[in-house]
Amino acid sequence: MLELAAAIANSIEPFYNDERRHSSLNDLTPSEFEALHFVPSTQATLP
Numbered sequence: 001m002l003e004l005a006a007a008i009a010n011s012i013e014p015f016y017n018d019e020r021r022h023s024s025l026n027d028l029t030p031s032e033f034e035a036l037h038f039v040p041s042t043q044a045t046l047p
Contacts, residue, residue, distance in 0.1 A: 018030045018031045019031065
């Protein structure tokens with residue numbers, strides 16, 4: 001399953017522009033939005 005996820009990501013990545021600003025993200029790039037709103041899984045706490 002992990003190999004399938006990696007293959008899908010590798011096929012999408014060349015076409016996905018993560019530096020393009022999106023109005024739905026308050027004119028942030030996806031990279032900027034993720035940096036502001038998501039905690040890396042190594043820092044996330046479970047209840």
